[in-house]
Amino acid sequence: MSGQAPRAITLEHMKRISIAAISLLAVAHVQAEDVELDRWLRHMRVGLPVALCAEGTAIRTCFAVAARQCEQGVAAAARSCIADMRAELPSRVQLPEQGKKLGADLGECTANAYVAAFQSKYVASDACMAARSEVVRAEGERK
Numbered sequence: 451m452s453g454q455a456p457r458a459i460t461l462e463h464m465k466r467i468s469i470a471a472i473s474l475l476a477v478a479h480v481q482a483e484d485v486e487l488d489r490w491l492r493h494m495r496v497g498l499p500v501a502l503c504a505e506g507t508a509i510r511t512c513f514a515v516a517a518r519q520c521e522q523g524v525a526a527a528a529r530s531c532i533a534d535m536r537a538e539l540p541s542r543v544q545l546p547e548q549g550k551k552l553g554a555d556l557g558e559c560t561a562n563a564y565v566a567a568f569q570s571k572y573v574a575s576d577a578c579m580a581a582r583s584e585v586v587r588a589e590g591e592r593k
Contacts, residue, residue, distance in 0.1 A: 482544070494528065494553065502564075512575075513572055515571050523567060535559065
């Protein structure tokens with residue numbers, strides 16, 4: 451294998467990771483709550499890079515980047531996506547349902563932007579494949 455994954459596989463995988471991370475972020479809000487958009491976005495700006503770039507996650511395992519570079523890349527991708535999505539976002543977010551949906555949309559956009567920016571750093575290793583398999587297994591358990 452050449453070290454670069456086919457784009458569609460990588461994007462689909464990153465979408466799954468993002469949705470899983472967003473679901474984990476939403477767990478902090480177990481009771482229904484209506485929050486201001488800016489508050490929700492602050493939570494996502496901080497939580498998304500940390501969740502996606504934690505040691506052992508597929509993004510850290512499948513891309514040859516340091517933790518700081520990963521977090522900076524995810525944060526930059528999220529900022530870009532938020533700017534693109536801002537006009538369509540509601541002024542208040544109903545948690546957890548609407549937060550999960552909007553978070554999945556933001557996560558998908560962020561993953562796409564991250565993969566596009568860091569495609570040259572993709573490493574198709576055994577560890578990467580194992581991390582990807584773990585994400586798929588975890589998703590199956592949640593369903």
